[in-house]
Amino acid sequence: MTEKHHAELAIPDHDPADGRQLPPRRGEFRRAKRVLIVVAVLLAAGAARTTISNALQRRDVAKATAENAIQYVSVVTPQATPASETLLPATLRGALESPIYARATGYLRRRYVDIGTRVRQGQLLAELDTPEIDQELAQAIAQRNQINASLGLAKSSLARWQQLRQRDAVSQQELDERQSTYTQGIANLAAAEANVKRLEQLESFKRIVAPFDGVITQRNVDVGDLIAAGSGNSRALFSLAQTDPLRVTVQVPQAYAQSVRVGQPVVVTQAELPGMHFQGKITHVSGAIDVATRSLQVDAALPNPEGKLRPGAYVQLALPSAVQAHLSVPANALLFRAEGPRVAVVDDQGVVHLHKIAIARDLGQSLELADGVSPTDRVIVNPSDSIDDGDHVQAKALAVKTAPAPKADGKAQGGHS
Numbered sequence: 465m466t467e468k469h470h471a472e473l474a475i476p477d478h479d480p481a482d483g484r485q486l487p488p489r490r491g492e493f494r495r496a497k498r499v500l501i502v503v504a505v506l507l508a509a510g511a512a513r514t515t516i517s518n519a520l521q522r523r524d525v526a527k528a529t530a531e532n533a534i535q536y537v538s539v540v541t542p543q544a545t546p547a548s549e550t551l552l553p554a555t556l557r558g559a560l561e562s563p564i565y566a567r568a569t570g571y572l573r574r575r576y577v578d579i580g581t582r583v584r585q586g587q588l589l590a591e592l593d594t595p596e597i598d599q600e601l602a603q604a605i606a607q608r609n610q611i612n613a614s615l616g617l618a619k620s621s622l623a624r625w626q627q628l629r630q631r632d633a634v635s636q637q638e639l640d641e642r643q644s645t646y647t648q649g650i651a652n653l654a655a656a657e658a659n660v661k662r663l664e665q666l667e668s669f670k671r672i673v674a675p676f677d678g679v680i681t682q683r684n685v686d687v688g689d690l691i692a693a694g695s696g697n698s699r700a701l702f703s704l705a706q707t708d709p710l711r712v713t714v715q716v717p718q719a720y721a722q723s724v725r726v727g728q729p730v731v732v733t734q735a736e737l738p739g740m741h742f743q744g745k746i747t748h749v750s751g752a753i754d755v756a757t758r759s760l761q762v763d764a765a766l767p768n769p770e771g772k773l774r775p776g777a778y779v780q781l782a783l784p785s786a787v788q789a790h791l792s793v794p795a796n797a798l799l800f801r802a803e804g805p806r807v808a809v810v811d812d813q814g815v816v817h818l819h820k821i822a823i824a825r826d827l828g829q830s831l832e833l834a835d836g837v838s839p840t841d842r843v844i845v846n847p848s849d850s851i852d853d854g855d856h857v858q859a860k861a862l863a864v865k866t867a868p869a870p871k872a873d874g875k876a877q878g879g880h881s
Contacts, residue, residue, distance in 0.1 A: 534856070534857070535851070535855065535856070535857040535858065537810065537845075537847065537858070537859055538844070538845045538846070538859075538860055538862040539810055539842040539844055539845065539859045539860065539861055540793065540797070540845055540861070541841065541842060541843070542791035542792065542837045542841060542843060543792050544790075544791060544792075544839065545790045545791065550783045552714050553714070553778065553779075553780060553781075554712050554781040555712070555777075556710050556712060556732075556766070556773055556776060556778075556779055557710065557712075557713055557776070558678065558706045558775040559708075559709050559710060559765070560676050560678065560704075560705070560706040561703070561705045561706070561775065562675060562703070562704050563695070563700035563702070563704075564589070564672060564674075564675070564700055564701050564702040564703070564704055565693075565700050565701065566693055566694075567666070567669035568592055568594050568597055568691075569597075569691065569692055570593050570594035570596075570670065570690075570691055571592065571593045571688060571689070572593075572685050572686065572688060572689045572691055573592060573593040573687070574591045574687065575589065575590040575591075575685070575687060576588055576589060577590075577680050578680065578683055579680050579682060579683050580679065580680065581679065582677075582678070582680075583674040583678065584677050585674055585676050586674060588671055588672070588673055589672045589674055589680075589701070590672040590685075590701060590702075592669070592670040592691060594666070594667070594670050597666050597670075598667070600663050601663040601666075601667055604656065604663050607656050608653065608656035608660050611649065611652045611653045612653055612656075614649055615652070618642070618649045619646055619649075621646075622643055625639050625642045626639065669693075672701060674704060678704045678705050678707065679704070679705060679707055680703070680704060681703045681775065682700070682702060682703035683701075684699050705775045707768055707771060707775060708768045708769055708771070710766045710767075710768045711747075711763055711764070712730070712744060712763065712764040712765075712779065712781055713761065713762075714764070714781045715754070715757060715759035715760070715761060715762075716759055716762050716783070717758065717759055717760075718753055718758045718760065719824075719825075720783065721753060721760040723783075724749055724760065724762055724783065725746065725749065726746055726748070727746060728746045728784075729743060729744070729746075729784070730743070730745065730746060730781050730783060730784075731743055731782040731784075732744055732766055732779050732780070732782075733782070734777060734778075736777075737773075740772070742766055742768075743766075744767070745765055746762055746763070747765045749762050749763075750762065790824045790825070791833050791837055791838075791839060792831060792832045793807060793837065793843050794845055795827075796845060797831075797843050797844065797845050797846070797847070799818065799847060799849075805821050805823060806818045806819060806821065807819050807821055807836065807837060807844070808843065808847045808851055809841045809843055809844070810842045810844060810857060810859045811842075814857055814859060815855070815856060816844070816851055816852070816853060816854065816855040816857055817853060819836045819837060819841075821833050821835065821836030822834040842859055842861075844859075
């Protein structure tokens with residue numbers, strides 16, 4: 465390097481006598497090279513870090529996108545409907561029930577029973593005063609006696625004319641007339657006798673008696689009331705019901721009709737008698753479904769020796785296992801589509817299939833299905849409205865608690881619980 469150049473760079477002149485030397489130029493180049501290398505390394509590291517960070521971020525975004533694209537659903541398996549008792553509203557009636565009307569017209573003279581009175585068959589309940597019938601009977605007896613007297617005369621006259629005819633003293637025409645008079649007298653006497661018996665029978669209706677054992681449930685008349693014969697426009701004097709056994713009348717819906725049979729045991733409960741169960745047995749089953757109500761009338765006999773149950777009461781009758789077994793699923797598994805109700809079922813590959821179902825009973829929180837699912841299907845609970853056939857989902861089993869089947873424990877009506 466020239467001295468001119470040194471002067472431009474403000475480098476002092478080198479004095480050899482000074483004993484100092486300039487630093488070698490190769491050291492400066494090495495330091496500059498190191499600095500450049502460090503800077504390059506730092507720049508490369510920064511670029512690599514940015515590249516790796518972007519790649520990791522893209523991978524996380526792709527993973528999150530894939531995870532968000534997967535639908536996570538909860539599934540349950542259909543549960544078999546446990547054996548249960550179906551409660552049906554029913555009405556208690558007496559085994560025998562009858563309104564008691566008068567067969568004769570008159571005034572009530574006496575009554576011997578009131579509501580709640582227990583009576584035996586043939587027991588006198590009331591007596592009527594029937595003056596018109598009494599007069600008609602007396603007149604009929606008098607007419608019978610009159611006809612009987614005339615018949616005696618006609619008989620003796622016929623006998624005399626038969627003797628005269630044998631001597632040819634009278635004509636055959638005259639004998640036939642006497643024979644006709646006698647025959648007519650016999651017929652008139654028979655008619656009069658029948659009329660007397662009819663009125664005597666009406667006289668017997670003055671006594672109102674119980675047709676069977678039971679209890680008086682209604683009394684509609686009192687002493688002095690005018691009683692009209694028959695049941696057309698008149699009121700019943702009394703109502704009589706047999707309270708042991710009782711008859712339970714129930715209308716069984718058509719869905720249960722096939723499982724009801726004569727001799728099947730039933731359990732009757734009444735809300736006013738908590739904790740008490742009364743056992744009976746089906747005695748009669750109607751042979752046809754009522755068109756208006758789509759129900760089957762069923763009668764059951766129910767022993768009632770202690771009289772705790774009363775005719776006319778509203779009760780509940782339990783039919784054990786009245787419905788054929790079905791599979792039940794939660795109500796929130798139901799999908800409403802234009803084609804009808806559906807449920808979404810997930811297969812082993814996580815693919816969704818929509819199954820058409822037939823609902824047997826809607827129990828509120830659950831549905832009993834008659835068709836559409838099997839016990840091994842995995843049914844999606846609370847599916848989204850957008851779910852469709854062929855969708856891929858991630859299924860997770862949901863624990864479902866099933867309540868035990870209701871059971872009516874009760875003893876016969878002689879020993880209630």
